[in-house]
Amino acid sequence: MMKPTNALNRLIKALTVLPNVGPKSAQRMAYQLLQNKRDGAEELLNALQQALQTVRHCRLCNTLCEDEVCSVCADPERDPARLMIVHMPVDVASMEAAHCHDGLYFVLMGQISPAQGMDLSHIAVDKLVARLQESAVTEIIIATNFTAEGDATAYVLSELFKDLPYRVTRLARGMPLGGELEYVDAGTLAQAVYERRQMK
């Protein structure tokens, strides 16, 4: 009976760190890398090494970047009055791709989840408070996810800012662009009715 080699087994196991990659996909990936994508595998090795060595957190907004301060925080064109709080660096990338926020960001690098005993210590709240103290922020836009954890985080943050002189807002909820009533889940539909906008 043939066993996969130790190095191969280790690689298969290591690949399951990737999102949505189980043992079966990881096996396919490992074989593909070693069978006929050796050059690509070498490049992946070097890219991963470089990223792990150089990518760190922005001193100001906590997102991932290669310098002390990220390109958004360093950009004098951005509006320093509006600070958007997000869960993860990938959310900054999504928001930037939508071209709908020209203020600054703060990345929590975590969420609050009462069910899992994750409280304020699981988000970068000290860094956020320090950030607010040395800034010209007037509006805080809470852009956490619309999940149980995102809602809990938004609530705790709004409590935190309650007595502070900031306008605090949260992203609107409602129908997605192109959404059809027939295919949208009941919760979204109910929220869209509940938060309906006056047209005239």
Add this chain to the structure above:
Amino acid sequence: MMKPTNALNRLIKALTVLPNVGPKSAQRMAYQLLQNKRDGAEELLNALQQALQTVRHCRLCNTLCEDEVCSVCADPERDPARLMIVHMPVDVASMEAAHCHDGLYFVLMGQISPAQGMDLSHIAVDKLVARLQESAVTEIIIATNFTAEGDATAYVLSELFKDLPYRVTRLARGMPLGGELEYVDAGTLAQAVYERRQMK
């Protein structure tokens, strides 16, 4: 406007070497690795490095292994009379998982595709011939895929062995285990009728 960092962009591009990973999945993977899976990313880095350094081809059967000869070829319990020819090392793993072949293997590391101008030079045919010359093989089981390329490879190999004293067979075609007529494609169904077995 924030741009992803250079190291991050390089990692995203490098991750698309993985099967079924496009730019969008690669971005999710890269962020996940750097956001909250740093330990896993370090392990992936080391596992990939070890695999690229140590995994090579078996001198006899051409599969991936860490020694000069793989564990199947080195196993005295395997029947040296039956040699199964497959496309890739992953096929050896699949066949071994099915526990249905106790002979030896040969891995072509390629396929013949007349449409893409890929001929005998795209498979390890010299190594296969050398393997046969110093072996006790009596039956060659061609276990290439049932695709256009696999069929072409099987045909060319059967021509190659035509005047040699081997029994040459190919995997059976037919209904998959648990297959229902309603859901099986027409080609498979036709093949299952064409190669129907006598029951009594």
